[in-house]
Amino acid sequence: MLFWQMAWRNVWRYRRRSLLTVLTIGLGLAFNILMRGIGDGFHEQMVDNSVRAEIGHIEIHRAGYQHDPALLKTLPDPQLIEQVVPHTPHLRGYSFRVLGDGLASTADNSAGVSIVGIDPRAERTVTTIDRAVIAGKFLDARMHRPILIGERLAQTLNAHLDDKVVLVVQAADGSMGAQLFHVAGIFRSGSPELDRGVVYLLRNDAQSLFVLPGGLTEAAILLDSSQSVAQAQNYLTRRLSGKGVEVLPWYVVEPFLRQFIQLDDAFFYIIVLILFFVIAVGILNTVMMSVFERVREFGVMMALGTRPGQVVRMVVQEAAALGLFGVALGAAVGSGLTILFAYTGINLAHYAEGASALGITTTVIRPELTASNLVFSDLSVFCVVLLVALYPAMKAAALKPVEAIRHI
């Protein structure tokens, strides 16, 4: 207890230096928490955008479709899958689709497109494509051969609302299918891939176009959160085991997204390392100075019978006190800023073009404060402080009393 008292009072013996050290630790940690929060929010938003734009959290295909997509690889036993999917844990919505490729043509131009046949009501529960319509209307089952095209494709084809677009495809029976559609709506999703190269049809029209009566290519499933993916995937894999299907989470469907997040995390960890280095230098400087200024005191302590281990403990306790204050300050400031920015949002309107290339379709990033971020950041900084303090502590413990007492 007396050592704790000494350690505590020694911390405040050089008040300005200790406060500066606490500030260094605190601001470093706060920056770390905020950056991690921005990263988490950014990644969550990327995943959410990607998931809500097209793929859902989980996709079910015929086995092998992801590796080698083909028109004929439709879902085996779609009735069974339609019975199983509604019972998925954490389910928010699902949509069964028909997928294929073809050529879209107008009188002026033509372009290769991916064709997605959807049930409009079901699709609304999974993606936000209905909200991306900027002209005309979203698909409706009562329309006659409607087609929804992206803004950039509309520019390429020079197509406008109610214009005719001919889709030419190779059908499942090997024949060339060609059908006329009317532009019911034009969308702007923010994703260049979708806006330039995807068209939406009614599912029945797509089945007719590809000569796939009753055939379905995939089920896209939306969950309440990306944290629920593992549980839902386990359920579906278990229930559909041996049925010749693959149950794929979003990060397998869109590996680029996951790779980008991993790369972004790697950069973040480099920044964290630099930050920890700065904190380490700060605390090392403070503790070294504190030890150097008290060489004679340590000499007296050891002459009186203090063991080297007790000297180490006392110096580390001093650093721990600084660390605790710094961590408390950093956690408060970091959490406060993260919560504030989560509320106000960080406006990235100036970088919207670049962000959309990364799949970010909103211009406001909202940082996320997670328990793991807070606990991991706090513990790491505190451990760095303790580890760094070990060096001067061992230097102090290695002093020879007879020499230390003579130290001026």
Next chain:
Amino acid sequence: MAQIELGGVSKTYRDHIAVHALADVNLAIEKGEFAAAVGPSGSGKTTLLNLIGAIDTPDTGVIRIAGLELTATPADRLADFRLRHIGFVFQSFNLFPVLTVLENLEFVPALQGVPQAERARRAANLLEAVGMQDLRDKRPGELSGGQQQRVAVLRAILPEPDLVLADEPTANLDSENATLLLDMMERLNGERGITFLFSTHDPAVMRRARRLIQLRDGRVARDEVQAP
């Protein structure tokens, strides 16, 4: 058997040049003595005290205190030995500035594992016994040099060591404070039977010692018991 025995003890410091601090010193000090190592600067007084206090080691020779041969004892056990058997008073007081007078006195008993209430009681009693109870909550920075040195003596004797080593304890004190300090040391020596060995080159202090060990060039030049 004497409490302190030195046989053929030599110590040489080698920095840029070799300095023979002690050379073939043989000495025996009995329990309860009030002895002074005297001599000019560089004669080896401080080295003698450091070796007996087990904070330094001789190059050759044997040092035995209360039956323990220091020269054959590992460093970690020496720390424990100092804690249990030796009290130190340093020339520059060397109290811990962040602790109060009472806490400074408690420091060694705390290391010994004496419970907080017990060591606080003992420290308070000792302060009262020497009439310094008013200073108990003051920090060293608030005390005069004489008061600090008396607290340092009390810190050394509170754990009831067998031996108190005091290196030039009056060097930084005026004559009045030096007298007060020596009075206290003498009284504690008499009442508690603690052996005091101190170094000095102050003639006034020498007169108070009952035994004078005269050092010159690292050797015992004269060793005499003074008449009371």
